[in-house]
Amino acid sequence: MAYREFVSLIHRSTKRDYLARVTQRDKAEVAELAIQYGYDYWDGSRETGYGGYRYDGRWRKVADAMRDAYGLKPGMRVLDVGAGKGFLMHDLAESVPGLEVEGIDISAYAIEHAMESVKGKIRQGTAAKLDWPDKHFDLVVSITTLHNLYISDLFAALAEMERVSKAHRFLVVEAYRNEREKVNLMYWQLTCRAFHTPEEWEWIFERAGYTGDHEFIFFE
Template identity: 85%
Template sequence: MAYREFVSLIHKSTKRDYLARVTERDKAEVAELAIKFGYDYWDGSRQTGYGGYRYDGRWRKVADAMAAAYGLKPGMRVLDVGAGKGFLMHDLMEAVPGLEVQGIDISAYAIEHAMETVKDRIVQGTAAKLPWPDQHFDLVVSITTLHNLYLADLWAALGEMERVARGGKYLCVEGYRNESEKVNLMYWQLTCRAFHTPEEWEFLFKKTGYSGDHEFIFFE
């Protein structure tokens, strides 16, 4: 298991007004909308989610870094757990032509509005039960998804990533290292169910048998 910095390449490019998330509108109300992972979350206002999740090419940096780190080659299989609209999948296919990329996401809305290049490669489902056989993928990745699960499903999802991978594994989750980052995370998040320090995340990895790489993003 190694600490990888892929999402860190783009995470700090987004400006965040933490206080606005809790003062402009009732936080519980907007969280209830966001957790449906429908229009409000993906393409509604910034208060309820992304404020319009559109492809802008930023994930290509992440795709290139992953391709280099894991030695991705044409014909290899990659799974994106929590694929959303498929931006990373698209960029991985462009970074490594001939790569066999698949994705899974809980959001029917995201899949319906996914990029045309990958829409037919994304299935609707949960990270806690992946519909693929053991050791099917050369690389399994999950970015800012698993912290949205309650503990039982989170535990299962970590085991599922381990099960379907025959090669590399990488995940990125939100975390906090101090009280300031904890408060910022609680202010900013809309769908998070698992609030853990890096040490707590690493404890979960060990207990569930997850042996892949990981990365944490913090709200400084």
């Protein structure tokens, strides 16, 4: 299991007003809207989610890095767990023409509004139950999704990533290293269920039998 930085550069480039997230509107109210994973979360205001989740090409550098790190070739299969609107799927397919990309997401809204290039390739469902055969994919990725699961589903999702992959696995979760990062994470998050330090996450990975690569993002 290796620590890889594919997503941190994108994460660090985003400006965040942590205090405004808890003072502009009732945080519990906006979190209730966000966890429906509908319009408010994806394309509503910044208070309730992304504030308009639109393709801008930023995931291409992540796709290219994954291609190089995992030796992706035409004909290989990749699964994105928590695919959203399919931006990473699209960029992976462009980075490696002939790559077979599939995704799963809990949000019917995201799937309905997915990029045209990946429509029909994203299933609605939960990370805790991946409806694919054992060892079906060459690479299984999950970007900022698994921390949104309660602990029983989190363990199940990690086991499922192991089961459906025959080669490589990579995930990104939110974490904190100190009290400031913990407070910032709690201020900023809307859908998070798992709040852990890197050491705690690594303990969870080991207990769940997850042997793939991982990355943490921090709210500095």
